[in-house]
Every structure is written in structure tokens, then in C-alpha cells.
Amino acid sequence: MNVYIIGIGLIGGSMSLDIQVTYPEAIIHGIDVSDAHLEEALQRQLIHQKATLQNVENADIVIVTIPVHASIKIIDEVLHTVKDDALVIDAGSTKEQICKSIAAHPKRRNFLAAHPIAGTEFSGPSAAIQRLFEGKTNIICEVEKTAFSLQEKALELFKNLGMRIRYMDPKSHDKHIAYVSHLSHISSFMLGKTVIEKEKNERDIFDLAGSGFASTVRLAKSSPAMWTPIFEQNKTNVIETLDEYISNLQEFKNLMLQDNFEGIYKEMENTNYIKKILKGLE
Amino acid sequence: MNVYIIGIGLIGGSMSLDIQVTYPEAIIHGIDVSDAHLEEALQRQLIHQKATLQNVENADIVIVTIPVHASIKIIDEVLHTVKDDALVIDAGSTKEQICKSIAAHPKRRNFLAAHPIAGTEFSGPSAAIQRLFEGKTNIICEVEKTAFSLQEKALELFKNLGMRIRYMDPKSHDKHIAYVSHLSHISSFMLGKTVIEKEKNERDIFDLAGSGFASTVRLAKSSPAMWTPIFEQNKTNVIETLDEYISNLQEFKNLMLQDNFEGIYKEMENTNYIKKILKGLE
Incomplete structure (x- = not known):
């Protein structure tokens, strides 16, 4: 089985580590805009060999784990190149634009839109870890638009990664x-900014x-x-x-201000309800 | 050595666990407004016996770990009751009002104002854990206003708890x-509120x-x-x-909005600087 991973970072690299265990026969090909990342991925045994976008014509599975604006262009191109029975999966944190952009693609049925809710605040090949996806949720969108046999193939893969x-x-x-997810990132970035601005001249405050x-x-710390x-892709919802x-x-x-x-x-007491929600999440 | 802990929760209870190890001769007396907490503290061996505020006349050390508004009243009373060579320590997250309130107390030199930067989001006797204070920072305010021999006594205790x-x-x-600290709590509470409000009718969204x-x-999840x-005590700073x-x-x-x-x-890139700040903090 030829697996091509486009974008060898936290998500792509972690998937590769698990795929190598559950599909020992798989040959993992890495594609990345950064040759340094590819070299590092080879060294860390995240991939077996380097490849280019043209090579995906030999792919059984293509996993696209790159920033979501780049995904839109690359997935269109990859779908044009792959064989008729190849499965193309993404892992992007936004799903509306990618689904819209390939809605009329002649190879739409080769694509499965996914969002594994897994990750850490780190990025790049060095961030890849084993069993990152164990017990995590994977959101699949427009499953009915993917060919039935490829749905099965994808679900087997996700099951092997341990995902719900x-x-x-x-x-x-x-x-x-x-x-x-998105709001948490902004609240965290702006909290960091507020404290850094205030305390920049008083380093030992930390x-x-x-x-x-x-x-x-x-x-x-996120990328x-x-x-x-x-x-950018989720602008309207994020602003809301x-x-x-x-x-x-x-x-x-x-x-x-009103003392x-x-x-x-009461505000805090009501929000303590989050305890129930978080149960099992940590 | 008679140690009285007023407020047997996360902080007081955790301190007690470590004190019992490093001062095996110490008898730990627990004082709490909640008799259920005291009973639980006895069961969990956080304290050796229950006590009342009057009993602190027998104390060598009194540790006050109750909400900061209650501290102000209780510490004044405790200082009046204790022996001349007793040490009274607090652990509150605000320091200006408590220091101001006991500034003119005849027993001011028996008090040491402290804030151990340690804790979890849990509270009550069941939240007490061993070595909670290991490697954590303890902020001491107005050290010069505490009697020299009692400073020594307190520093030895903090050293045994593992604090800087x-x-x-x-x-x-x-x-x-x-x-x-305080802003992080509000950002977190309001994030929880925002998500709960939005998603209250869609429980499985979580x-x-x-x-x-x-x-x-x-x-x-905090109390x-x-x-x-x-x-309330830190209103002006928190509003800022x-x-x-x-x-x-x-x-x-x-x-x-301006795309x-x-x-x-750039905002996010600049704030990534937080990585350096957090090193060693997690």
C-alpha cells in the first residue's frame, strides 16, 4: 500500500507513526514544501521516502495535512492526479470552504473530508507522537459524497488510529x-499578548x-x-x-464596577457547570 | 509542636500532609466553618483533631487558608489570641488589604503574609495532595514586619514544603x-460561559x-x-x-473585519514569545 502524506508535521507525522504500526506493509511517501522538514521526517522515520505531487498517481491513500488555504489548491490538483480507486483525506480545522471548492470536482467521490480533533500546541515533524488520535473524535463531513468502498477504507484507517x-x-x-476550538485559541493568544505587553519590562514577574x-x-504557542x-476561512463564525x-x-x-x-x-457558579462537560475530556 | 490550620481545603490540607511528614512530632489541629469538612479531614488524616478559634492560644504555628475576605477578620482575632512566640501565616491570593488591615495590630510581628503560587482547580479536603508546593514560588510580603525568629521558623517550613x-x-x-493569575481565571470563566450559552441546547457539541x-x-472549574x-479585594487592578x-x-x-x-x-507570531516565558513553568 502506497500512502502519501502531504505536510509532514504534527498531524501528518503522527498519523504516519501509527500507520507504520498497523499497516506494516505500507510505504509512506512524504511531500512537503520544506525540504528540511522532509529530511527531518526521514531521520525520524516518519516517512520511508520523499516524493513530489506528481508521484501521487501511484497512491492508494493520500493524506493532506497542510494549512487550510493551501489544502484547497492542493486537493484539487491531487484529485486530478490520483488513480480512480485512490482515497484522498484531509484533516483541516475548517470544512465549509474545502467541501464547496471540490463540490463539482470530477473526482469528488475519491475525497473524504475529515477533521480529527487531536493535536498539541507544537508543530513540525518533531511534534509527531504515537497514538495521538487514540480516543479522539474525528468529524467527517458529507460522507455520502465519498465512494462507498473508499468510506470503508477510511473508516478502517480511523479505527486503527483509535478514533471515534x-x-x-x-x-x-x-x-x-x-x-x-477557534475561540479558545484567540482567548489564549490575547491573554498572552496582554500579559507580555504589561510585563515586558519586568521579566521576573513570570x-x-x-x-x-x-x-x-x-x-x-500554536503556529x-x-x-x-x-x-480567514471561518471569519464569520469566529467574529460571532x-x-x-x-x-x-x-x-x-x-x-x-458596580460592586x-x-x-x-453567580456568573462563576453557573459556569462551574463546565465541570460536567469536561468530564472525560482531559 | 501544635499546628492549627484554619480552613482545611486544597491549600491547608495539602500543607498538612507535608507537615506531617517533615515534622512527625507535630499535632495538626483543624478549624473550619464546615463541620462536614472537618470530619472529612479527620477521615483523610489531614488533621489529628478538631479545634475552635479559642484553642489557638496553644498554637506554635497557625496557618490561615480561607477565602481572603474571611482572612481579614479571622487573622485579627487569631493574632489577639495567640502566644507571644506563635507564628501566624496566611496564603491568600491578595496581599494589600490584609497587610493594611493588620498594619497597626499589637501582634503584627507574629504575622507573615505569604502567597504560595500553587493549587489546582479543585477545592475542599478531597483536593488536598502531597508535595503540592514542591518547586513552586512563595511570595512573601513585608517580611521586615515579622519578628526575625518567626521569619526563620516560616522559612524553614517553606523550605521543607519545597518552595522558592x-x-x-x-x-x-x-x-x-x-x-x-486573576485575569486568566476571568478569561477562562467567560470562555466557558460563552460556549455553554451558545451550545446549551446541543449537548453533544462538546x-x-x-x-x-x-x-x-x-x-x-474554580471555586x-x-x-x-x-x-473584590483586587478590583482596581483586575479591572485594568x-x-x-x-x-x-x-x-x-x-x-x-478588515481582512x-x-x-x-503578526499578532500570533509576536505572542508565540510566550513559549520562552513558559519554559519550566509546566
């Missing part, structure tokens, strides 16, 4: 993921930071190259979440 | 801790949430009873941090 499957339409995916701060600001196109978040923060501030600490207490 | 010491004036403490969301919203008086945070979020939103994704990229 959820089906969703691309519009709903982008709307909900803005709340449970001695005072504890694990709570570290946890809340962890996502501010701008990956996240900028996500925010930001409006609501800012308005909740302003309301909290107003309660403080309404009973109100502050 | 930082000295700071109460005003600076409250200002900086608003950025690196299936889509990953470890990133869990990390960012973790502090929203309102503990945090309300902290925000909120103003800056909200303005950074609005700026981010405006960049998105200035180069600007969005």
Missing part, C-alpha cells in the same frame, strides 16, 4: 468548532505565574501559519464568537 | 498577580471539544467562594487587566 467518528455537515462543523496561567495560555488561514466573548467580559467588568459581587459569584 | 521564596511589597504583588479547549477552560473575594484584555480582543476582531490577516499572523 462523528458525522456532520460542513456548515454546522465550522459554526460549532468556532466555539469549542516567576509569579503558576500552572493555571500556563494552562490558560498554552494555545498561544500562526496554521491558524491564520483557519481564522468573539462578539459574544467580548460582551461577556464587558458584562463581568460592569458587575465589578455587584453577588452577581460575580 | 520571592519577596515583594503587597501593592506590587496585587498588581502583577492580577495579570498572571464531543467536538479537544484538549485545547479543556486546557483553556480548566480554571472555570466561586474563593474567587469572588479575591476579585480586563480593559487591556478586552481591547486586545477588539483589536484582533477589527483586524479580521488584515497579515496583521492577524
Whole structure:
């Protein structure tokens, strides 16, 4: 089995590690805009050999794990190149634009739109880890538009990676993921910014930071190259979440200005409900 | 050695666990407004016996780990009751009001104002864990106002708990801790609120949430009873941090509205600097 991974970073590299275990016969070909990444991926045994986009004509499976704006162009090209029975999967954090862009593609049935909810704040080949996807959710969009035999092939792969499957339409995916993922990244980046700006001349202040701060600001280490196109593609939904978040923060501030600490207490008490939601998530 | 712990929760209970190991001769007396907590603390061997505030006349060390508004009243009372050579320590997250309130107390020299930067999002006796303070920072305020022999006694205790010491004036403490701790809690609570409000009718949406969301919203599980008086005592500083945070979020939103994704990229790239700051913190 010839597997081509386009973009050998955290997601593509981690998938490769598991595929090598569950499909020992698979030959993993790596494609990346960065030759340094490819060399590193070879050294780390994330891939067996380097390849180019033309080579995907030999692919049984192509996994596209690159920033979402690049995906749109590459997936169109890859679909044109692959064999009739090849499966092409993406792993992007936005699904509406990619699904729209290949809706009328003659090879639409070779593509399966996926979003594995897995990752860390790190990126690049060095971030790849084994069993990253174990127990995680994989959202599949427009499954009915993928050829039935290729659906089966993909589901077997995801099962071997240890993932739970959820089906969703691309519009709903982008709307909900803005709340449970994209907004968290912005809140974390802006928290990091606020503290850095304030404390830039007092470096040892960070001695005072504890694990709570570290946890809340962890996502501010994420890759701008990956996240900028996500925010761009999901602009409308993300702005909606930001409006609501800012308005909740302003309301909290107003309660403080009014010395309404009973109100502050209630706000926090109501939000403690998140404990139930998070059960099993950590 | 008679140690009295007022407030047998996460902080007091964890301290007790370590004190029992490093001072095997110590008898730990527990005082709490909740008799259920005291009973649980006895069962969990966090304390050797229950006590009342009057009993602190027999104390060698009193550790006050209760919400910061209650601390102000209790510490005044405890100082009046204790022997001349007893050490009274607090562990509150705000330092200006407590230091101000006991500034003229006849027993001021028996008190040491401390803030161990340690904890989890959990509370109560069941949250107590061993070695919670290992490698953590303990901020001591107005050390010069504590009797020299009692400073020594306190430093030995903190050393046995494994803590690093930082000295700071109460005003600076409250200002900086608003950025690196209090703001994180509000950003997390309001993130939790925003997502719960939006998704309350779609419970299975939280299936889509990953470890990133869990990390960012973790502090929203914190105790309102503990945090309300902290925000009240540190109102001015907290409002300042909120103003800056909200303005950074609005700026981010405006960049998105203007389709200035180069600007969005730069914002995130600059904030990636947090990686350096967080080194060693997690």
C-alpha cells in the first residue's frame, strides 16, 4: 500500500507513526514544501521516502495535512492526479470552504473530508507522537459524497488510529468548532499578548505565574501559519464568537464596577457547570 | 509542636500532609466553618483533631487558608489570641488589604503574609495532595514586619514544603498577580460561559471539544467562594487587566473585519514569545 502524506508535521507525522504500526506493509511517501522538514521526517522515520505531487498517481491513500488555504489548491490538483480507486483525506480545522471548492470536482467521490480533533500546541515533524488520535473524535463531513468502498477504507484507517467518528455537515462543523476550538485559541493568544505587553519590562514577574496561567495560555504557542488561514476561512463564525466573548467580559467588568459581587459569584457558579462537560475530556 | 490550620481545603490540607511528614512530632489541629469538612479531614488524616478559634492560644504555628475576605477578620482575632512566640501565616491570593488591615495590630510581628503560587482547580479536603508546593514560588510580603525568629521558623517550613521564596511589597504583588493569575481565571470563566450559552441546547457539541479547549477552560472549574473575594479585594487592578484584555480582543476582531490577516499572523507570531516565558513553568 502506497500512502502519501502531504505536510509532514504534527498531524501528518503522527498519523504516519501509527500507520507504520498497523499497516506494516505500507510505504509512506512524504511531500512537503520544506525540504528540511522532509529530511527531518526521514531521520525520524516518519516517512520511508520523499516524493513530489506528481508521484501521487501511484497512491492508494493520500493524506493532506497542510494549512487550510493551501489544502484547497492542493486537493484539487491531487484529485486530478490520483488513480480512480485512490482515497484522498484531509484533516483541516475548517470544512465549509474545502467541501464547496471540490463540490463539482470530477473526482469528488475519491475525497473524504475529515477533521480529527487531536493535536498539541507544537508543530513540525518533531511534534509527531504515537497514538495521538487514540480516543479522539474525528468529524467527517458529507460522507455520502465519498465512494462507498473508499468510506470503508477510511473508516478502517480511523479505527486503527483509535478514533471515534462523528458525522456532520460542513456548515454546522465550522459554526460549532468556532466555539469549542477557534475561540479558545484567540482567548489564549490575547491573554498572552496582554500579559507580555504589561510585563515586558519586568521579566521576573513570570516567576509569579503558576500552572493555571500556563494552562490558560498554552494555545498561544500554536503556529500562526496554521491558524491564520483557519481564522480567514471561518471569519464569520469566529467574529460571532468573539462578539459574544467580548460582551461577556464587558458584562463581568460592569458587575465589578458596580460592586455587584453577588452577581460575580453567580456568573462563576453557573459556569462551574463546565465541570460536567469536561468530564472525560482531559 | 501544635499546628492549627484554619480552613482545611486544597491549600491547608495539602500543607498538612507535608507537615506531617517533615515534622512527625507535630499535632495538626483543624478549624473550619464546615463541620462536614472537618470530619472529612479527620477521615483523610489531614488533621489529628478538631479545634475552635479559642484553642489557638496553644498554637506554635497557625496557618490561615480561607477565602481572603474571611482572612481579614479571622487573622485579627487569631493574632489577639495567640502566644507571644506563635507564628501566624496566611496564603491568600491578595496581599494589600490584609497587610493594611493588620498594619497597626499589637501582634503584627507574629504575622507573615505569604502567597504560595500553587493549587489546582479543585477545592475542599478531597483536593488536598502531597508535595503540592514542591518547586513552586512563595511570595512573601513585608517580611521586615515579622519578628526575625518567626521569619526563620516560616522559612524553614517553606523550605521543607519545597518552595522558592520571592519577596515583594503587597501593592506590587496585587498588581502583577492580577495579570498572571486573576485575569486568566476571568478569561477562562467567560470562555466557558460563552460556549455553554451558545451550545446549551446541543449537548453533544462538546464531543467536538479537544484538549485545547479543556486546557483553556480548566480554571472555570474554580471555586466561586474563593474567587469572588479575591476579585473584590483586587478590583482596581483586575479591572485594568480586563480593559487591556478586552481591547486586545477588539483589536484582533477589527483586524479580521478588515481582512488584515497579515496583521492577524503578526499578532500570533509576536505572542508565540510566550513559549520562552513558559519554559519550566509546566
